[in-house]
Amino acid sequence: MTVVSWVFATFVTLPLFAWYLTYITMVxxxxxxxxxxxxxxxxxxxxxxxxxxxxxxELWSISFFWYILIILFVIAIIFTWLHWSIAQDIIISKLFKGIWRMNFLIFLLLYLILSGYGLISRIFFLN
Known part of the structure; x- marks a missing residue:
């Protein structure tokens, strides 16, 4: 059980490592x-x-669960509306892939921004 916990904690802490490991395996x-x-x-x-x-x-000691859910739903709504307005039909598989990949890009960007902010704030604002 400790190996599973270690892998889970590593992937949550360093999702770029999870991405890279998956990429290398697939290549x-x-x-x-x-x-x-x-x-x-x-x-x-x-x-x-x-x-x-x-x-x-970790940074602000509050849960962002609802904000994350709102972001996920707003992206889904926007993508569904765009998909329907462009194609005049909704193809669920294409729609789901687009939503999933846009979420990846947004959360990758958020991860990089928050990691940078966390590093800078801990270096300069803590003793």
Whole structure:
């Protein structure tokens, strides 16, 4: 059980490591780098969401669970509306992939921003 806990904690703390590990595994098995980037992004999105949540809890000692849910739902609503307005039809598989990948990009950006902010704030504002 401790190995599972260690792996889970590592992936939540360092989701870029989870992304890279998935990417390397996929490149070795498929020999297709573009597909490997997409699969790694798809599989590691949840780790970035968890990392953003825990960084927020660590920095400000409050839960951002509802804010994260709101972000996820707003992205889903916007993507559904855009998909419908462009295609005049909703293809669930394409819609879900678009929502999932946009969430990956947003939470990757949030992770990088919050990690940078956390490092700078801990270096300069704590003794």
């Amino acid at each position: 070795k098995t498929t020999k297709n780098k573009r597909k490997s980037v997409r699969v790694a992004s798809d599989w590691s999105m949840i780790w970035f969401v968890l990392a953003v949540y825990y960084i927020g809890v």
